[in-house]
Amino acid sequence: MLPGQHTCPGTSQPDDSTPEEDFDNEVQALLARVNVAELCRAASALSGGRPCRFSTENLGQRKATIKGINLDAWIRFEGGQAWHVRIPRITALSHLPVDLVDSFIQNEYATLKWLWKAGIPAPRCYGYGLASDPSNLVGVSYIFLCVVPGKPFDASKATLEQKLKVYDQYAKILATIQYQTPRGYASSLAHTENKKEDYNVDDAIASDRFTHLGRHGPFRTPLEYFTSIAEWHLQLIADGQLYPEYAREAYVFYKLLKERAAPVLAKRSGPRFWLKHIDDTGDHILVDRDYNIRSIVNWQLARFVPAEEAFGPSLLTANIGQLYGGTPGLGTGDHMLASMIRATGNQELIKFSSSDDLARRFQLGLADGLSRAEVLGLIGAVLKLLYGDVFRDIDGWCKAQWIRVAHDDPRKKKIEELLEAMAAGGA
Numbered sequence: 001m002l003p004g005q006h007t008c009p010g011t012s013q014p015d016d017s018t019p020e021e022d023f024d025n026e027v028q029a030l031l032a033r034v035n036v037a038e039l040c041r042a043a044s045a046l047s048g049g050r051p052c053r054f055s056t057e058n059l060g061q062r063k064a065t066i067k068g069i070n071l072d073a074w075i076r077f078e079g080g081q082a083w084h085v086r087i088p089r090i091t092a093l094s095h096l097p098v099d100l101v102d103s104f105i106q107n108e109y110a111t112l113k114w115l116w117k118a119g120i121p122a123p124r125c126y127g128y129g130l131a132s133d134p135s136n137l138v139g140v141s142y143i144f145l146c147v148v149p150g151k152p153f154d155a156s157k158a159t160l161e162q163k164l165k166v167y168d169q170y171a172k173i174l175a176t177i178q179y180q181t182p183r184g185y186a187s188s189l190a191h192t193e194n195k196k197e198d199y200n201v202d203d204a205i206a207s208d209r210f211t212h213l214g215r216h217g218p219f220r221t222p223l224e225y226f227t228s229i230a231e232w233h234l235q236l237i238a239d240g241q242l243y244p245e246y247a248r249e250a251y252v253f254y255k256l257l258k259e260r261a262a263p264v265l266a267k268r269s270g271p272r273f274w275l276k277h278i279d280d281t282g283d284h285i286l287v288d289r290d291y292n293i294r295s296i297v298n299w300q301l302a303r304f305v306p307a308e309e310a311f312g313p314s315l316l317t318a319n320i321g322q323l324y325g326g327t328p329g330l331g332t333g334d335h336m337l338a339s340m341i342r343a344t345g346n347q348e349l350i351k352f353s354s355s356d357d358l359a360r361r362f363q364l365g366l367a368d369g370l371s372r373a374e375v376l377g378l379i380g381a382v383l384k385l386l387y388g389d390v391f392r393d394i395d396g397w398c399k400a401q402w403i404r405v406a407h408d409d410p411r412k413k414k415i416e417e418l419l420e421a422m423a424a425g426g427a
Contacts, residue, residue: 030071030087030140031056038137043075043083043144046127052077054085069104069211070300075144083126084145100207100214102130103190105141107206108300110189112145114275118180120173121295123148150286150294155317155333162291164336167317169293170285171340171349174311178349182272183304186225187218206301209278210368212242222273222306223266226362230258233365238411240418243366246375247415250366252401253379260386261362268355269306276305281315309359311352318360324370326377328385330357358385 036054043052055074075083086108088101105128115122128143129136155163190203204215213232219225233254236242243250277284278301286295304310317333330338338353361382366375380394391397405412 026089027056027071030089033139034087035137035139038139039085039142040075042127042129042138043077043085046144047077050077050079055082074147082147084123084147086143086145088141096211096214098132102132102141103204103206103215104300105130105143106191107188107203107302109143110191110200111275111299111302113191114189115296115299118176120176121293122299123295123297148286148295148297150288152283153285153287153291153293155282158291163333164340165291166285166287166293167333167337167340168343170316171337171344173293173296174341175344175346175349177275178311178346180274182274184272185218185220186222186273186303186305188301188303205303209301209363211301212236221266221271222269222308223262225273225306226262226265227258229362230254230262234258234411238414240414243368243375244418244422246372247418248402249372249375249379249398251411251415252398252405253366253375253382255401255405256379256382256386257362257365261358261382264386265306265308265359265362269308272307273304274307274310275302276310277302279315285316306359307348307352308355309363311349312355312359313353313357314360315364318357323357323360323364324367324374324378326374326379326381328357328361328381356385358382361385 034054040052040054044050052075055076057074069089070086071089072084072086075085077083088104109125109128112122112125116124124146126144126146129138129141131139131141153166155166158166186205188203188206190200192200203218205217206215207213208229213229213236216228216232217225219228233242234251237247237250237254240247277296277299279298284296284298285293286297288294313330313334317331317337319331319333322329322331334353334357338350341349341353344350361378364378366378370378376394376398379398380391383391383394383397402412
């Protein structure tokens with residue numbers, strides 16, 4: 001196993017519960033672990049002794065309270081002020097070790113402190129507790145955040161004028177990040193209670209946006225960073241933890257990323273690293289009714305990455321149909337944001353924003369739950385970015401690449417055994 005590698009949870013028998021029942025059961029199981037009195041005591045201590053209460057009203061509004069790997073509830077103080085209390089979800093993270101989940105909390109706290117120092121709009125963070133800390137009597141990990149007014153930005157519901165206004169502001173935020181002193185390592189921020197500063201740098205990268213990977217790095221060069229990500233995926237595929245239904249195709253795809261895409265992206269990037277939001281799909285931007293950006297939220301798992309990834313085309317402006325349909329290249333949203341970046345006059349940002357979407361596709365990888373046709377489309381898009389319009393038969397390319405994998409490669413043997421077992425089980 002690679003350092004920090006985890007195993008996926010076992011497969012359980014399906015039941016007849018509805019999604020609503022599953023959600024309610026998850027919420028109740030999580031809240032049953034919370035020592036409410038201790039949570040309120042911790043919040044009160046951080047707010048100068050003000051009395052407060054733990055609130056779970058509106059938890060039935062799933063989208064408002066769950067964001068990926070977290071559940072958000074509230075701490076309400078006498079006098080009307082409220083904080084968000086963010087608690088990692090049991091169900092979503094049950095396959096991860098406790099110390100890895102705790103690192104997500106520390107990473108978000110440290111990143112928010114860094115953002116405030118840099119002058120970037122982000123929620124204020126008041127404190128946190130870790131499940132692995134014996135002195136934490138709350139019973140779960142948690143982090144206290146200020147409540148930021150606004151609604152998540154949805155480009156599909158915005159007018160052209162509103163989108164341009166948001167992209168103009170976002171371009172200036174990217175410029176602010178680029179103006180900060182770059183880091184010498186691909187890394188995540190972390191916070192340790194025994195140090196005076198709010199964060200320290202060059203810690204291991206927390207995970208990826210799908211929480212497939214454990215802590216990895218830090219890495220001194222962009223090539224080490226990109227290569228490590230692809231290599232880890234190769235190991236997880238061989239172990240049957242990722243993409244078992246199309247393991248051969250996934251394996252040759254990540255070999256392509258490791259051997260061909262990683263050197264290209266590293267050469268484009270230069271030697272330094274800048275902060276990157278890991279899930280910048282648009283709903284990480286809170287806007288008011290006039291589409292002024294109020295805050296950039298959900299910084300958990302943020303990391304310092306090579307410039308091609310930090311400032312190149314991102315998920316914010318991606319055409320999802322084009323992205324998953326296997327068509328490479330920039331869409332309308334990408335060009336709109338690039339035009340706003342050109343207006344900043346920042347030459348480095350201009351260069352990367354006008355790049356192709358190879359870095360975006362590298363980090364997207366192969367999402368779970370795709371059909372084989374969709375997988376072949378994603379592979380074909382990367383091939384086209386690397387080689388031009390050379391390979392028309394992507395299925396044939398995958399089969400030929402699999403044949404070229406050395407027969408004495410132990411990972412090839414493991415994948416073949418996995419596929420044989422799956423075929424026997426389905427017979």
